[in-house]
Amino acid sequence: MNASKRRQIFERLAAAIPEPTTELHYDTxxxxxxxxxxxxxxxxxxxxxxxxxxxxxxxxxxxxxxxxxxxxxxxxxxxxxxxxxxxxxxxxxxxxxxxxxxxxxxxxxxxxxxxxxxxxxxxxxxxxxFGQPTIAVDTHIFRVANRTRLAPGKTVLAVEKALEKHTPRAFRKDAHHLLILHGRYTCTARKPKCPQCPIADLCEYPEKTAATE
CATH class of the missing domain: 1.10.340.30 (Hypothetical protein; domain 2)
Structure with missing residues (x-):
């Protein structure tokens, strides 16, 4: 996974998820x-x-x-x-x-x-x-980062550090929610929706779900 491919991944995720934010309801x-x-x-x-x-x-x-x-x-x-x-x-x-x-x-x-x-x-x-460019790694992000090879790591902290290192600056603030939402709705745990995935051709997962499955 090189820098050019990583940037394309985030560009496509940002296009597919124009308002990346938490799905928790809050006012303060x-x-x-x-x-x-x-x-x-x-x-x-x-x-x-x-x-x-x-x-x-x-x-x-x-x-x-x-x-x-x-x-x-x-x-x-x-x-x-x-x-x-x-x-x-x-x-x-x-x-x-x-x-x-x-x-x-x-x-x-x-x-x-x-x-x-x-x-x-x-x-x-x-x-x-507070709008800081931090990346909280939950189960969705851990899975997406490792499966795509965007930022592989054996521990949550290793994935967080890899994402901090490799995420283009323009996407640092939204990377957390882009990856969570992608993992929650497209790159799902049991059966990823590879035929509908906007980054399928960039993803390095070797066991992609076929269109006929």
Whole structure:
């Protein structure tokens, strides 16, 4: 995979996905942070269904703390791992108020110091809420990067570093969502939709799905 091919891949993905953004519903950085924490091992659709009711009742750290852990669980009990997520979110809200005046911080170290927030979540917030050119590698991006040979790596961090190194500057801000959406709807896990894929001729996956399959 050379630089010219990588640029063509991103150009075509950008043409195919003109508005690359998260499918999580949110209005503020705090709402996005809560939605991303809830989205671990859960679908965006499931998270959106829960947060529609949660955010109508409580969409600030103070309001969620007022619910308490038990009250918060009632809103998110349809989401996987809701008990641990409720505990982390309550602790996260306390930390935001104690250290950041209730505001979501703009830097990685401060974000990763929040309960329930790891590198991937921090990257999502930095990119989606604050417009930084970070690339959060989830299962979709990990699969697409390795399958296409765009940025192969054996670990999530290795793929992230490879994407940071090889993604053309013009596409760094949108690369995260371009690759997620491509993986979610076209380069799917079990049976990639290669006949409909806009980058099939550039992709180096040796086991492409045939049109007759």
């Amino acid at each position: 950085p705090f709402e996005l942070l809560i939605a991303v924490v809830l989205s671990a091992q859960a679908t965006d659709k499931g998270v959106n269904k829960a947060t529609a009711k949660l955010f109508a009742a409580a969409n600030t750290p103070q309001a969620i703390l007022a619910l308490g852990e038990e009250g918060l669980r009632e809103y998110i009990k349809t989401i996987g791992l809701f008990n641990s997520k409720a505990k982390n979110i309550i602790a996260l809200c306390e930390r935001l108020l104690e250290r950041h005046g209730g505001e979501v911080p703009h830097d990685r170290a401060a974000l990763e110091a929040l309960p329930g927030v790891g590198r991937k979540t921090a990257n999502v917030i930095l990119n989606t809420a």
